[in-house]
Amino acid sequence: MPPASLSLRAMGSCGVDVYASPVLQGKRRSIALIFYVAMTAPHRFTRASLAALLWPDSDEERARSSLRQALSDVRKGLEGLEEGALEITAHDVALDPKQIETDIDRMLSGIRDGSFDDDLSAEQIEASFFGGLWGLSEPLDTWLTAARGRFEQAIQKTCSDVMEQADLPVAHRIRAARLAVQLDPLNEDAARLAMAALAQMGETGPALRIYADLYERLDDELGMEPSRATQDLAVLIKTDDEGAPQSATPAQVAAATPSGAGANANMTQPPRLAILPFTQLGPHEMQPFFSYGIMDDMVSLMAQLRELRVYSSNSTRQLGAQVTGADAAPVLPTAGMPGGLEAEYCVSGSVRSDGNRFRVNVHLTDARSGLVEWASDYIVDDHELFDMQSELAASIAHQITPNVGNAELRRIEGTRPSDLGAYHLMLRAREIAFALDPTTFGGARGLLEMAVQRDPSYSTSQLAMADWLSIQLGQGWADDPAGDARALHETAERAVQLSGQSARALTRFAHNQTALSGYRETAVDTCRRALRAAPRDAETLLWSAPTLTFEGQTAQAIENTQAAIELSPFDPYIFRFFHFLSIAHYAAGEYLEAAEAGRRSFQANPHYTSNLRMTAAALMEIGEIDEARKMAGQVKRHDPNFRVGAFLAKQPFRDVQIGQKYASRLIEVGLPQ
Structure with missing residues (x-):
């Protein structure tokens, strides 16, 4: 029609x-x-x-x-x-x-x-x-919010209607059932239909994984087990034996899957992709940060796809020098190197400017064989660059994972600046900030303020400002810590409002809510929503970790931080990754691991006062008192206004005993109360 x-x-x-x-x-x-x-x-x-x-x-x-x-x-x-x-x-x-x-x-x-x-x-x-x-x-x-709820209910009802039509093909009904289960994980009718249909098609493992997920959710959220009808169906699928026992636990279900690995059995890991800075060619000279901007934007788009693991641009930006020409295949660090990238695919290319028009050449290379899998040329005006990036991301995704669908690709449309000059100011500010040079770091704020003033609706500039403020506070460089903390919260909130609820903005806002104002249950919900939207994005994973830690979900926080480190091993801010890992280990009572992670953060940046405090507390827990006091001395030099009492007034841990123990260790090590 x-x-x-x-x-x-x-x-x-x-x-x-x-x-x-x-x-x-x-x-x-x-x-x-x-x-x-x-x-x-x-x-x-x-x-x-x-x-x-x-x-x-x-x-x-x-x-x-x-x-x-x-x-x-x-x-x-x-x-x-x-x-x-x-x-x-x-x-x-x-x-x-x-x-x-x-x-x-x-x-x-x-x-x-x-x-x-x-x-x-x-x-x-x-x-x-x-x-x-x-x-x-x-x-x-x-x-x-109300409209979204109505539409979700309409989708759920439509799925239910399809499930109940016995004359429809089984494959059609099972797809509707799977979607219904995702919309309402406690929908036992949908779960049973999906389980039975999958088993009928010989897909025993996926059928039992649906049961395991249902069992776990019912137990966590309602403190109950699935109905006897659902349990009996799981047993029947698992054993194909009428004399089997009349109950099934998640452990039994996990043992029945082909590899015995539980809910993740038989699941292959998505391929890893590294996007490198594009080589800049004449005749018009461009600032280096321009090609970094193209790379950053593509990474932020493609990292939202579940079918790929995309290395953070903060790490791959440092590999661009290894590309020797526009047509050269990229050379990545070998997997055997410490922190080496183990990407199966790489994206490289070149950008040539003749004023307001750009010619962009792109190669997708199989990093294992060095063969070019796909290549394309784009000729665009400056205002078309961001549409090109979305199109390019979709094309690359289709080449690597042909089964990626339109619904998934619709999610990778990024926000677009209305002022290219403001975009350039933001990119330049990020380049200055990455150097972590106290003599130049403050200049980045002026550039970011100009970028926000010229294009106040561009959420990425707001996020860049939030990142700058976070580093300023964490380094102890703020002349007005209280004012900068307020600005950080307001900036992160604006980023959420402007971005259409982007995962990166949500996790940053959730972190700031809790870290600056004390424990907030709403922050945890915000964080979970972000992780559902972008579960493989390094920045989303990283910023989710402290919020999950404060909630008490330390195992998940540790897992998320380690995944973020794997996706950005060469990050200029790697000290922040290990600091967040240290917090999670400390909250879990794993003090030796907390101290080791803190030491690694210190090696990467000896001036990050947030880490100095946490590492000092962890060292006190394991009896390394002399080293802990040295860390405390560094805190006094870099952040002389810090007071333990101010921390306790807004301590972020849901379990207040953890916050109180941390504070007592800081006092014992010599920090002022």
Whole structure:
């Protein structure tokens, strides 16, 4: 069927298409207005209600003026629609729902007819609704949250309807059942259908893994076991023996999987990908950080894919010098080197500028054989660079993992700056900050402030500012620690609001909430949501660790930090990775491991006062008193205003005894109370 005259893209980066052509790009409030009217009955709202929805903090006159401008943009953007599709009067605004189609409608239709993407998952659905519209106003966020809940319920009901239709093909019903289980992990009906269908197809291991996940979730969340019907089905699948015992534990289920490895049995690890800085060619000279920017953006996009493990750009940026020419295959450190990259694939290339146009040449190389698997050329204007990056990321993902689906790829559309000059300022600031030189570090803040002023809607600049503030505080360089702490919290919050709930922004915000204000259960929920959206991103894994540690989930925090280190072994901020690892080990009572991780952080950066304090406490726990006192002396030199009492007032551990023990060790080692 031909596309509807007005099409709304609610999943991923929100957008509006008129006869399949995008309109109103970058005009977020105008897009939000269309979404609200189009998706909310009776699809007609007064100007006053729309002004209150989108500009609640403005006075009435200013809100109405802003609404007039937004409606002018809407009228121009939708001028190609049929008569009656849009109606704007002096009193109200209306849209004809019969002329509107949404990607949510298409997804529901795909579930009903079996054409939906195999990789569609609850995590993707939750993370992808209304990207770019969050944070415009509190009333709008409230509506977005409710709308997302309604759509999730509609998806769940559609899955249930498909599951109950016995005349549909088994493969169709099982795909719907799997999605239903992901949307509601406690849905036993869906779990049993998926288990039975998989077993019928000979997929015993996956069927039992569904049971193991259900058993664990019911136990953790409700303190109960699956129903007898579900247990009996698991036993039947496991043993194919009517005389088998009438219960099955996760351990028994794990033993029945082909490799005996439990829930992760028979699962191969995703391939590893290293993206290197592009070689810069003439005739126009470009700053080195420009090619780093292309690399950084591609890594942040592709690290959201579950099908790949992408090395952090903070590590691969240091390998660009090994590429000797535009057509040369990259040479990576061998796996035998300490911290060596063991990538199966590498992306390298070149970028040539002739002013405002760029020619980008890209190679995807099999790092094991040195053979070029795929290559392509792009010629783009400066404002098209970010669209090129998304297209390039999708092409590379398809080459490495051909089964990656459209639903997964929709998630890798990154935020785009509206001002390329602001983007360059942000990149330059990050380059200065990476050097960790106290004589130049402060200059990066000025560049970041200029970048934010020129393009206040670009979330990546806000994240870069949050990172700068975090280092400033952690190094003990802040002249106004309390002011910088407030700025850090506000900046991280803005990044979340602007980014459409990106995983990196969420984990950074969650960390700041807890570290600066004390234990927050909401921060843990925020962190979990981020990990569902980007479970293989080094930065997301790293920043999740302290929040999980403070919650008491130290094993998961240690695992996440170690995974982050594997994905960024050459990171200029590797000291922060080992510091977070030290905190997790300390909270777990593993003081020897905490001290060792702290020492490794100290070796990478002897001035990071947060680590000096934690390492001193861990050393006291294992009886290394002299070394602990040396660490405390460093704290006094680098951060003379630190007081243990100020820490205790906002100690972040849910188990307050851990925070109190840590504080007592700091006092014992000589830090002022």
